[in-house]
Amino acid sequence: MVSSENERRIAARFATFDQDGNGYIDREDFSGAAKALLAEFGTPARSDKGQALYGGAEAFWQGMAGIADRDGDQRITREEFVTGAVKRLRDNPDRFAEIARPFLHAALDVADADGDGAATVADAARVLTVLGVPEDVALTAAAALDIDGDGKVGEAEVVPAFARYFTVPE
DSSP states (O other): OOOHHHHHHHHHHHHHHOTTOSSSEEHHHHHHHHHHHHHHHTOOTTSHHHHHHHHHHHHHHHHHHHHHOTTOSSEEOHHHHHHHHHHHHHHOHHHHHHTTHHHHHHHHHHHOTTSSSEEEHHHHHHHHHHTTOOHHHHHHHHHHHOTTSSSEEEHHHHHHHHHHHTTSOO
8 A cells, every 4th residue: 555655755746747837737748848858959849759759748648647637627636646646556656657658768769869779867867857857856866767877778777767756755
């Protein structure tokens, strides 16, 4: 069972998803995140990488709405987020992370300057910063994602970390 402390931590993550700060999460928050990432890395929206990122954002929104939008209004309130995320964590944290995989994969691809399938730690930190993580925290988090110490962050490192993000303190 997920503790009330974990529920509090999950609720604190709500603001990361509520990109425009209007008090709920909706499709525009996900497309806005994609647009901001593309701008940060100078990637055209109509490019293959841009289209993949927008597609990943839409898939992420659909997955999130599917687990959390209880009243079907196409908006996720803080309470719906906490309830939906907690349920997923009870079921399986890794499965919860899977809804984000297409977006995370595409975001890493946008940040992958040399096309080797991974972003540098610095570029991974840029992604996190664009998504609303404070710069100092983003740098520390990106460095921690580099499990093998090669200076790169790949999908195999990012996706499991996504699930852990919801269960550990900042």
